[in-house]
Amino acid sequence: MSIVVVGTMAFDAIKTPFGQTDKIIGGAATYIAYSASYFHKPINLVSIVGGDFDFAEMENLKSRGADTTGVEIKQDGKSFFWSGSYHMDMNSRDTLITDLNVLTEFNPILPESYQNSEFLLLGNIDPNLQLNVINQMSTRPKLIVLDTMNFWMDIMMDTFLEVIAKVDVLTINDSEARQLSGEYSLVKAANKILAMGPKYLIIKKGENGALLFHGNQVFSAPALPLEDVFDPTGAGDTFAGGFIGHLAKTGDISFDNMKRAIIYGSAMASFCVEKFGTERLKNLSEQEIANRVQEFVKLTNFDIAS
């Protein structure tokens, strides 16, 4: 089973209370690909970069199982660049620079070799492009997961609603769920959002974990309490990569397996935030991941006879 991942590949410059970086590799598709690569290959990337991109990083992704046939390289363009500065609490940040560059020309074309992929993960981009990709799939994937953000609700709610109606799993954060539904209670918010089309809703709550809603079922996963969150950039994308990676690896999209996928995604996100950018995602061992997942088991496990 293959995974198609559509999203940005970019440069980021990040400032946190612990330090700052020059331009390092970032973008949703990059984080997703690194994270998913620990579970399943191939990862069929659809993205766009400029001639200034770090092609050693691209090769590294390929060596980890990414297929970059669908990554358009605009030799005379510059890659998407984002710069941000995190506040002391790491839950809020200021965007310093957003240079869209080649992203303004992004017109994702699904390579023929990506057809029949069973898993499609649409990273946070213009909902028109997300729709466009769904429409290019000649066979509907077994599972479509879509990540997005409040920005698109603000400027193109109609298209936003059109695309989320076509997906299986929607991932947004708690404030976005409240904005989209107009409900403060996350249970009421989830009920309204599930009525908009997605069969599953994942509400990401940062250091407070994540909630998975499906029909009248709910699953709550904690985030791992960490001594330090060094850099939260990409944590949500890394979560999504682990989530879809586990589902693709097992081929099982039951609610019970989605719960496991959320734990794997959360474990991957807990690695991501330990270092700047994608650094911590490049050389994890299977044992490290297994140990981290067991930390989640210990963290949440209690025994009450039913």
Next chain:
Amino acid sequence: MSIVVVGTMAFDAIKTPFGQTDKIIGGAATYIAYSASYFHKPINLVSIVGGDFDFAEMENLKSRGADTTGVEIKQDGKSFFWSGSYHMDMNSRDTLITDLNVLTEFNPILPESYQNSEFLLLGNIDPNLQLNVINQMSTRPKLIVLDTMNFWMDIMMDTFLEVIAKVDVLTINDSEARQLSGEYSLVKAANKILAMGPKYLIIKKGENGALLFHGNQVFSAPALPLEDVFDPTGAGDTFAGGFIGHLAKTGDISFDNMKRAIIYGSAMASFCVEKFGTERLKNLSEQEIANRVQEFVKLTNFDIAS
């Protein structure tokens, strides 16, 4: 095994986005006693009220297993009165009125019949009074649990530190843990606070559940996602009551049993917020509580082979 509960008994007038109450019964000891009464009796109360108190409520508490020998009644005084108004998010509130009344004269005297109680729960009151009660116990209880708030850190940090050094379990909320430790990371905060004396630290996170820290062990419990939080008043006290009630019922103060106690406490708190004041805590059935606890099992349960 008996439980001694020291805390306020009061009148509250509460306004929420869903409605408002006249003066209804409240106070930490009241919520704790109602909640603990579903698990264990007797509950030896130490408190103070005025001649205006609702003595039918006092009789109701007695019928549920509360011993009120230690409740001083100042016939010519007025009971502590608090009035507050919750914001739409239910996580923040404005205090409208705080009339301490007889609470300014509170000098808790432990009745002889309460000696040798094995569980002591010190509700949120002046740390000097909490210390005073600990010193009156001729035999140190098996477990001392202390609940408190930022107010006491602000005005009497020395006494605050003196009393928390003497307890087994400290319960505070996340912002208080950050204030007390000077650390944003709750893991770092917990490590610093455990070094101040308590063997166990419970960090309450409202709708995001609670964390239990002990040595290098951590347990994360979610709050039950609810359609409506009708009135959060007393939820923390109700949590503490269920927590100590389960521990006293079982006599087991192991970390594993404290995890269960946190789930029972969380279940009781989830009932508390469904109606105004203590209303929902007055007529629960064993089956309702067991069903609610099973909702926590379903909410958190996932299965990954170790």
